[in-house]
Amino acid sequence: MAGVEEVKVVVAHDERATLRVGDVFLKIDADQTRTDVEVEAMALAPIPTPQVLWRKPPVLALVALPGMALGRLGEPSPASSAAWAAAGAAARALHDAPLPPWPGRRLDELASRLDGECEWLVTNGVLPPDLVTRNREVAEAALRPWKPVFIHGDLQITHVFVDDDKITGVIDWSEAAQGDAHYDLAVLTLGHEEHLDDVVTGYGTDVDLDVIRGWWSWRSLVAARWLVEHGFDPSLPGCEFDVLRSRM
Template sequence: MDEVEVVVGHQERTTLRVGEMFLKVDADPARTAFEAEATRTAPVPTPEVLWHQPSVLALAALRGRPLGRLGERSTAGPAAWTAAGAVVRALHDAPLPPWPGPGPDLDERASSLADECAWLLADEVLPADLVERGRQVAEAALRPWSPVFVHGDLQVAHVFVDGDEVTGVLDWSEAGRGDALWDLATLTMGHPEHLDDVVAGYGTDVDLDVIRGWWALRSLTAIRWLVEHGFDPSAPGCEVDVLKAQL
């Protein structure tokens, strides 16, 4: 081991890579306990849980590399994205997990969207027309859905591939019962050119307007949190660009 790599870090949690091991340190010990259980329970490839102590979870490194990263062009080919779609379908076809969630319900998401749009307008973070048009697109996602076993935060960087094979899916801290299209939208956010590949692997009809709605909703509701935690949502390919590209 030559160094300790900070993979991601903010006030709530930090992920470190130490050789062939990832250490997740969380201010809330209940979150690491839950993630350890969810990682072992998930019906798709996941990293091995090496050990867990209050506030710290140790995971074995996965073979390969992330499918991509938000703000960067993916170097993975269409077949790898199709394989990722198939893995997501296997997750959604599995029996519901014993715990609820993830995150807020439909009414809470609608309220959050309204609050965040109001903040964006009041602080002039984004042009008013971009916020209003983005909100109109986002409302397509705010409809009833039948819950499935979801990852809950299926960012493209959480899916590892080796060639065209998915070797594992990371970060199950938001796993639970939710909207299948939320997972698909999170995976393809910032990478719309691979949406067709993911849907082909998923193997069933998908309402693309709802996918685009989730892209817009996730972008609009994430900006304040990102700014407050030292991230730049205006970086190329990130949340603000996702909004602009859609509209």
């Protein structure tokens, strides 16, 4: 049809899909609670976020961000050390902001989820028991009380856009909530441990590296079943299973 932009599928699975049409992202999500959180979180966040063009449930239209994503899990990041440091500074600005009015996940919920996913991984022969046990032990460092801050909740590198070593925006805020600052930093550097020092430098305050490593293990263990069931492969080089193996 004349005048219609090319439609590109950015990501799609059973829960939601994101399409790009020209300079517009169309996010389709059957769970409007997630979209409610995303829209409110972007309005509250003190860092750049996409402009909301319109919302007609189940679709949310956003202006595409300039620049490129910080990188992808399983691939070398094309971004500079300065860009990674800028991502750390953006995370710090978010964590210093007033808390969002809705709570995050409780510590006991996170521990229970970890137990359940570890049992599933072993029972179904997805990973060797010793690998799961070791990473379960490493994850204990993250499962401790923390002072809640405003977290993005899914601050993976594909959600952080940079241009000329500056952050142009952060996308996908549906998991934003009150939570542990270390969790955001861990998700940001998952599979890219070589850039952890850059992020910590940009963050500009003390970071407990054992807690970061604990969240790496927690995230990789609990994400595995969801990834497999939604058509993603955590066993690809540099992805979640390699993150787990690096703890051995």
